[in-house]
Amino acid sequence: MEMEDNQTQIQNPEDIDASNGDTIAQNPKSPVSSDSDADSEDESQQTDELKTLEAELSTNPSNYYPHVQYIKLLRKMGEIEKLRQARENMNAVFPLTPAMWQEWAKDEASLSIGAEVFSVVEKLYERGVLDYLSIPLWCDYLNYIQEYNPSVRECSSDGISKARNIFERALTAAGLHVAEGHKIWESYREFEQALLCTIEEADTKAKELQVQRIRGIFHRQLSVPLLNLRSTFLAYKAWEVEQGNVLDAESNDIDGIPSHVASAYQKAMEMCNARVQHEEQISKEDISEIEKLQNFMNYLKFEKSAGDPAQVQVLYERAITEFPISNDLWLDYTRYLDRTLKVGNVVRDVYIRATRNCPCVGELWVRYLLALERSRASEKEISGVFEKSLQCTFSTLEEYLDLFLTRVDSLRRRILFVNEAEDVLDYSKIRETFQFASDYLSPQLKNSDALLHLHAYWSRLELNLGNDLVAARGVWESLLKISGSMLEAWQGYIAMEIELGHIKEARSIYRRCYCKRFPGTGSEDICHSWLRFEREFGTLEDFDYAVQKVIPRLEELQLYRMPRESKAFAASTDEKEDPIKKNVREKRKEGLESTDEQSPAKWQKQTTQSQKKGCEKNKDQAQILAEVTEKEEVKAKVEKTDSIHEKQLQDSYTGRNKVYTDQCTAFISNLNLKANCEDLHKFFSDVGGVISIRILRDKFSGKSRGLAYVDFSDDEHLAAAILKNKQMLLGKKLSIARSDPKQNKKGGHNVSKQHTHTTGMSGNDGESASKVSNETSKGSKAPELPNSAARKQDDNIQLKGKSTFLVPRNVMTNKHKSVEEGDEKPKSNDEFRKLFIKD
Known part of the structure; x- marks a missing residue:
């Protein structure tokens, strides 16, 4: 074994160095010397790599793969002590895979033999079988116990009892494993069969007892659905x-078998046959991880319908072993256990493993705390889990908030519904938790x-559990320092005081906040609320005092909102006006921006004298302001119109607007507003023949209107493009039609006049936007164009409805008048101004 060789080298470094030194001294150019140099280079490279991994793990111990590489390198170099520590460090952060536990146990077992080593290896196996369900790991553990445990090997009563206890645990954990559970059963039977052989023939009673034990294992196994x-x-x-x-040992007939055994066997066979298809699906190796996970979920759905919680739990454990970091799988597993399983230790063990594999899922920690409370765990254990959860990094602030509230809920329930066997908790724990939550979340959740x-919630508990009114008021005061611009915060504070019957205190709060600035109509609402309160x-x-304070404040707010309301009304009117006038109004809107943004204090300063003279004076000032504004708007309209017409005339002379004919063009609608020319070009890449792409955009905002024209080189490519109708692009199903310039009138008259349109460059990405004059909505007025660019619509074609701007150009065919350069002399700015004022 590689580990043994490395350990030998470490134990005898002097012998290796001495022999290599003698060889090098005798013949420095020998192959042995070259091998020594190569080994030295490898050791130097490994040392550098080791230092790099150590530095990386010291800065980021939560990085999984450096742990794995570090352990592999240490194992290769034979650094036993560092290897042990590296494995412990990794296991403190992550669960180890079954293969890593097997490797660790075998490495420790190979070092030496003795009682101390056996104890170390046994503990490693015990830790390993708790992380994941692994039949090979259980089999290694059972074989190691039978081979190296002295009491088991000598068949002492204590040793036999210990071995049987481990076998029963293995059957509980993995005996229902449909595919591989039979290995545990067979190992158990073999162990008991070996014990039968050690019993003397004269001891018939003990022999008969052992036979019954083996028969019982057979009967139990025959009732389990195994492959x-x-x-x-x-x-x-x-x-x-x-x-x-x-x-008849070779027959499948159940004759001669006890009836209860035969019935259980037939039922198990039916259950096994029902699961064969699912087992084949999850055992496929040529499918993606997503498909395999889905197959597991389908299998779990089937097991849940069968109604055996033990079978469902084993299948969940098998799925977790395959997908240890699947958030959805762990959430589904723990939800099932909370709903069906009442064994607290089992549920707690699953939550421990879930939060270690997926520590950044706040919902798992919340359920973990609830499960601990449900199982009557101690306050020390619950507090430890809560503190550990706060060390994790969650994706949303709501997860942190939910965690804090769950902790407070648990403390509240323990104080209110404490049992005699439990320790009485101090309310200070709740206050500390709330304070921690406020300090932690306030910067991010301000005004929320x-x-x-x-x-x-905090204030209510201070009153009900803490019996401290001063502390409850302090909670609201601290909130007002953070979110003083929230109307709801003041209303909540006032509601508490009114509920307690503290009218003076509530009135004092009204006097503090009635003059504050709140979003929307909040300032008016708090004033009216104060009046209702005093009534x-x-x-x-x-x-009378409240009226004296509130009425001037309401008048001030009304005067402050008057310009905003008038502009809002003007903006709604502009939607039905000429686009040129709308653009002028927007320009005027920008000019008044500084006035609109004045604070209420400035408006109050400007209108103090007018308030003293009465509301009629205020109306006169508003009327004067409106007249001045109207005059300035007329002037701005004239100036804006001049610039617009000058630009249009310049474009008509310079040829800036390009004319397109729709002889071989596709009209695209229902286009994603984020799509650009490159997206459309990729969409038609399999068709080919694309000459140009023009996306229609709004003439003022420049945003896409969801319409486009695509020109193709010939009809063959256009026909192929139309076949892609109703296909998806960026999540939207495109409508593709031919933009045909030839249409038939009602009554059979053919119109064959060429259909053209002009476009100008617009947009940040250089896309073209068509200016189609005939795409107008019902009730809207088309913008006036210079005479050199004017076009007359066909009087015989009538478009009806509110969405005529979405109709392709082949439906809205116009007759266009070709204007030759020099047919009409352009008007000057003065002439346009006179025309505009005249109108």
Whole structure:
């Protein structure tokens, strides 16, 4: 064995060095010298690699694969002490695979023989069988016990009792393994058969007792659905013949077999036949990991329908061995155990292994804590698990919050429903947990409902369990320091005081928060809430005081929101207006941005005198402001229109807008808004012949409209592209149709005039967006274009409905007037301004 050779080299380094030294001195150029140099280079390389792995593990001990490489290298170099420590370090973080446990036990057993070594190896096997279900590991453990345990080897009563105990544990863990469980049963029978041979012939009573023991093992095995159950049945009949019973050992007939054994055997055979197909599916080796996991889940579904929890648990253990880091599998397994199994130790063991394999799943830790509480675990154990869970890194803050709340729930229940056998817990543990949660989560959950619910729960427990009103108020005050801009935080604080009957304290909170700025209509809501509070609980003086404070605040808020509301109304109106006017309004909107962002304090300062003169004065000022705004908007519209028309005229003269004809073009709709030209080019790569791709975009926002045109070199490629209709691209099923410039009018008149459209470059990725004038929605007004680029629509074609802009261009055929350069003199900016003002 390689491990033994390395250990020998370590034990005798002087002999190796001396012999090599003599050889090198006599003939430095000999092959032995070359081998020595090569070995020296290998040792140097291994040493460097060892240092690299040690440095990596010291900085990141949670990295799995460096642990594996480090152990392999140490085993190769024969560093026994370092190897032991490396294995222990890895097992402290991760469960070891069955193969790693087997290798570790064999390495330790090969060092020497003795009671101390036997104890070490036995403990390794005991640790290994707890991590995963492994038939080979159990068989190695059983064989080692029979071979190296002195008491078992000498067949003493203690040794026999110990061996039988281990065999029964092995049957409980793996005896229902449909594919390989028979190995444990057969090993058990062989052990008992060997004991039968050691009994003297004269001791008939002991011999008969041992025969009954072996017969009982046969009967138990014949009632379990195992793949080789038929051969076990034949072995049983042959064994009965050896004991002097008259049976046909080579027949499958159940004649002569006790009725209860025959009935159990037939039922087990039926169960086995029902599972053969599932066993074949999970044993396939030429399938992907996802398919194999799905086969296990199908098998588990079948086992659950059969209704045997022991069979289901063994199958879960087999699946876990194959997929040890599958979050969904562990969650499904633990959920099943919580629902069906009532054995606390078994459930606890599964949760320990689940959280070691998948430590970053918060739900597993939450269920683990609940399972411990359900099994009446000690406070020390639960506290240790909770502290260990906080050392993990979860993907969401909600997982941390759920963990903290689960811990608080457990403490609350233990205080309220404590048993005489349990220790009485101090409320300070709950307060410490809440404080820890608040400090940990507040920076990330600021102004969130989750943080509000946490503090509300905390405050309620301070009152009900802690009997400390000052502490409850302190909880709300600490929340207001963190999330003082949340209306709900103030409302919760006020609600607590009202519920306790502390009217003065609630009124004091209203006076603190009525003038604060809350999102949405929160500022108005808190003012109205104060008035309702005084109506229900206050005196007339209290109500008058609240009105005196609230009414000016509401007027201030109304004046502050007036420009925003007018702009919101204007924005909704602009959707039905001309796009050019809408663009002008947006420009004006940008100009007033600084005014809109003024704080309530500034508005209050500007309107102090107007408030003293009454509401009519405020209305006059608002009217004046509206008139000034309207004049500025008209001026901005004229200036914006000038720039737009100048740009359009310049494009018409310079030829910047390219004209396309749809002679061999595909129209694409239902396109993913994130798709670009490259995506479409890849989509039609199997068709080929793509000349150009144009994605239609919104003329103002530049965003894709989900429509595109793809030009092909000939009709053959276009026909092939149309065959890809209804295929998926980026999660959406495309609609592909031919964009045909020739259409028939109603009444049979043929229109053969060439259909064209113009496009301009837009978008960050250089994609083309078509400006199709005939794609207009119902009730919208098309933008005015210069005369040199004007086009007249066909009067005989009428488009109806709200979604006419989605119709392909072959449906919306227009008659276009070809404009020759120089047909009409372009208008100047002054002329356009006059036309605009006239309109």
